[in-house]
Amino acid sequence: MITDFWLHPSLILIxxxxxxxxxxxxxKKPYLLIVxxxxxxxxVSMNHNGTFGVVQFMDWFLTFGRVDGLSRIFAxxxxxxCIIGTLYGLHVEDDYQHIAAWLYVAxxxxxxxxxxxxxxxxxxxxxxxxxxxxVWFRKxxxxxxxxxxxxxxxxAGGLILLAGFILRYKATGGDLSFGMLNVDHPxxxxxxxxxxxILNAAVPPFHAWLPDAYxxxxxxxxxxxxxxxxxxxxxxxxxxxxxxxxxxxxxVCMALYGVVYAVLENDSRRLxxxxxxxxxxYMVAGVGIGTEMAINGACAHAFAHILYKGLLFMGCGxxxxxxxxxxxxxxxxxxxKMPMSFMFTMIGGLSISAFPLFSGFVSKSMIIxxxxxxxxxxxxxxxxxxxxxxxxxxxxxxxYFIWFGKNNCSQETWxxxxxxxxxxxxxxxxxxxLCIFIGCYTAYLYNMLPYPDVAxxxxxxxxxxxxxxxxxxxxxxxxxxLLIKKLAxxxxxxxDLDWFYRMGGRGFFWLxxxxxxxxxxxxxxxxxxxxLMPLMTTARFWSWFDWHAIDGVVDGVARTVRGxxxxxxxxxxxxxxxxxxxxxxxxxxxxxFYVFS
Amino acid sequence: xxxxxxxxxxDRLKDVxxxxxxxxxxxxxxxxxxxxxxxxxxxxxxxPGFWALFGFVACVLxxxxxxxxxxxxxxxxxxxxxx
Numbered sequence: 001m002i003t004d005f006w007l008h009p010s011l012i013l014i015x016x017x018x019x020x021x022x023x024x025x026x027x028k029k030p031y032l033l034i035v036x037x038x039x040x041x042x043x044v045s046m047n048h049n050g051t052f053g054v055v056q057f058m059d060w061f062l063t064f065g066r067v068d069g070l071s072r073i074f075a076x077x078x079x080x081x082c083i084i085g086t087l088y089g090l091h092v093e094d095d096y097q098h099i100a101a102w103l104y105v106a107x108x109x110x111x112x113x114x115x116x117x118x119x120x121x122x123x124x125x126x127x128x129x130x131x132x133x134x135v136w137f138r139k140x141x142x143x144x145x146x147x148x149x150x151x152x153x154x155x156a157g158g159l160i161l162l163a164g165f166i167l168r169y170k171a172t173g174g175d176l177s178f179g180m181l182n183v184d185h186p187x188x189x190x191x192x193x194x195x196x197x198i199l200n201a202a203v204p205p206f207h208a209w210l211p212d213a214y215x216x217x218x219x220x221x222x223x224x225x226x227x228x229x230x231x232x233x234x235x236x237x238x239x240x241x242x243x244x245x246x247x248x249x250x251x252v253c254m255a256l257y258g259v260v261y262a263v264l265e266n267d268s269r270r271l272x273x274x275x276x277x278x279x280x281x282y283m284v285a286g287v288g289i290g291t292e293m294a295i296n297g298a299c300a301h302a303f304a305h306i307l308y309k310g311l312l313f314m315g316c317g318x319x320x321x322x323x324x325x326x327x328x329x330x331x332x333x334x335x336x337k338m339p340m341s342f343m344f345t346m347i348g349g350l351s352i353s354a355f356p357l358f359s360g361f362v363s364k365s366m367i368i369x370x371x372x373x374x375x376x377x378x379x380x381x382x383x384x385x386x387x388x389x390x391x392x393x394x395x396x397x398x399x400y401f402i403w404f405g406k407n408n409c410s411q412e413t414w415x416x417x418x419x420x421x422x423x424x425x426x427x428x429x430x431x432x433x434l435c436i437f438i439g440c441y442t443a444y445l446y447n448m449l450p451y452p453d454v455a456x457x458x459x460x461x462x463x464x465x466x467x468x469x470x471x472x473x474x475x476x477x478x479x480x481x482l483l484i485k486k487l488a489x490x491x492x493x494x495x496d497l498d499w500f501y502r503m504g505g506r507g508f509f510w511l512x513x514x515x516x517x518x519x520x521x522x523x524x525x526x527x528x529x530x531x532l533m534p535l536m537t538t539a540r541f542w543s544w545f546d547w548h549a550i551d552g553v554v555d556g557v558a559r560t561v562r563g564x565x566x567x568x569x570x571x572x573x574x575x576x577x578x579x580x581x582x583x584x585x586x587x588x589x590x591x592x593f594y595v596f597s
Numbered sequence: 598x599x600x601x602x603x604x605x606x607x608d609r610l611k612d613v614x615x616x617x618x619x620x621x622x623x624x625x626x627x628x629x630x631x632x633x634x635x636x637x638x639x640x641x642x643x644x645p646g647f648w649a650l651f652g653f654v655a656c657v658l659x660x661x662x663x664x665x666x667x668x669x670x671x672x673x674x675x676x677x678x679x680x
Contacts (some may be wrong), residue, residue: 260666475656495673
């Protein structure tokens, strides 16, 4: 994979992951930080666009390294998040968790840099099959089931994607290159590829795997998962489906769907997971709008989102790590015990809510502005409405019901609660710094965008935008505090579309155990009467025939032989002279017979 | 330090709430008097304090519609999926 001195960052992580078990314990912590940092520096050093790492495999030329504006910004934030995530999980002594996380990031980077569908598919599956371990390593009874559900959904999605590739390969006469699809006149192959991608972006109705898995993942695993799968999918959509109109309504639906379920959710990490759906909705809509400004917006929002959502998962993960609880109905009033975690989570909350001076403000607004710019007013207004919902539950509900509000903690939870170990706090501090830095110094992010010239003309900090945002956010806060009783956590779960395959699976089990089993019994009975009984009767006849006729003949012969043998035996006395006498007599008889015949 | 600051505000909750209301009023006033509407995309945005109203109504709608939807039977007992 090394061509023209180009080193694939996935290779660094994959080798790093497999070498991990051989690293001595005293070197482990520095090693855990050095490897992702090397991958990050590798990405940062890619200054020139170009195609690298072309490998011939049978009749195909596989391209592992397409470096351009779009792949660079995504690879940059993915490797940066890998450093932060690994720092957050530095205390974890289980090598396999780190290995799974790094392979997962390697899969994501492989998708980002590849330029053909074969390589994409390879890394796409690597992502699914390594990330599932981040769920299984939670090691609860449910983790196993959740992991299998996650894997089944992603395998199905991968197969849809593969079907799309194959159809396209046939239709185009052997084109495997991963680039813009014909979105103006989409054919079946285009739709299949798009569905494969949006399944990983968690677009309803293919979204239920996300809260299911992210709510159950390990504390550190969720930090990785919330960053990579959905944002890699956004990258693939931006690469292949920019301007596909159907993505605009899908994105808006996502943004609102996530908000509704986030209001209902009682588990803090599941709430954040639902809210990923909402946030990724902005990006999907941005890709659907498809203008340079909108694609810039989608990339900027993905960049900012990875950091603040990671930060939020780290904050709520800290609470889970320390207390073992993540449900609002079992937490509350913890600000005295976990003030640092509160502060970091609040920074994440303000960033995601797009408060001025925080990262969401400079990224989300770009997509909405692109919507207004293209006169898609309904989408722009609904996305603005969803942003009120964002502040409502991530900026207000999460911090309020964990760190303030009614104290629902048991004595044990309260005693255990404290700020987490230094490495977790350090990771949150880095992410917090970046959230504020991006919000304050827009050039840092805007210069990295795929269309930096367009981005340079966008100024989020004008008085109208500031006034608009502050009004929406502050009056949302007013609504929150006026209706706070309605939002009190309820210890319930919300049924989502995974009902269909969870209960569907159960339905299949019922079908197998009841009607199919019954039919099987009927067939067995019928067989017994129609098939087995005549068979047995015939068999019994043949048994009788065998016994009486065949055995009779055989036994008759045997009995005769035995009888003759007995007689012959009786004639023997064992003395030699008798034997000679019989032998000579027989010879004599034979001679007489011979002579006279 | 953070804890002390929070406790300081909690001890004066009434004043904090009053201050917040003043802040809300100031934001709307600023919008009505000073902010130029030339960047507005649609006609409705020229209504004074439009986005304040939008934010408040959005929040109330989201809470009420979500809770209504949840209580249709979507929210259910936690062991729903257990055997």
